[in-house]
């Protein structure tokens with residue numbers, strides 16, 4: 001019922017020339033993804049050029065962030081409408097690197113999410129606990145709070161446009177992925193919170209896992225019934241690795 005969604009987050013990597021080359025390699029390596037949905041998130045500066053490479057292919061485009069205002073005196077910000085205009089259909093929001101390095105709060109993520117939806121972008125909402133929070137047994141509490149704040153006011157009919165990426169902070173870029181049981185348990189928890197707030201619509205929202213996914217462990221995550229895909233950082237910068245992760249999805 002829910003299509004697998006594999007998202008490559010290129011973070012702060014790739015000049016325009018490098019991005020074109022990587023997108024082209026991914027296009028060739030992925031080939032026909034079948035029913036799987038494949039999305040890449042280049043840096044802002046390369047989005048338009050990458051669009052030219054993947055135009056007419058099943059690969060979609062995401063932004064790595066989006067501001068909450070559409071226009072105005074917001075130097076340095078990029079709005080959801082401008083991202084939609086340049087070809088993005090998704091926006092990664094609330095990534096832990098933005099929360100950590102740019103002091104992004106739950107409230108700011110909520111504003112961004114509503115603005116993204118209003119502009120026709122599908123948010124990929126990142127949630128996840130830090131090491132200390134997990135050690136204190138507060139992982140589910142933290143994720144519940146992040147979800148409740150970010151999704152407040154979202155209508156049930158709109159909820160399925162949002163994909164939730166469970167990304168434990170300690171697993172991102174560390175090479176230490178979460179255990180598949182722990183990831184599946186958190187996905188169940190997330191689905192439960194969605195069901196409590198949005199009823200049947202919860203069954204149509206996708207839940208992804210992110211954090212040191214690679215070709216060797218991707219199948220373990222993607223075979224979990226409760227997980228609908230992956231948000232991939234480092235391994236998405238290599239076309240063969242990313243394509244292998246895509247192919248590991250059902």
Ligand code: PEP
Nearest residue numbers: 172173210211212233234
């Ligand atoms: C990410 O950037 O969201 C991520 C999960 O990174 P990595 O796969 O490198 O851990």
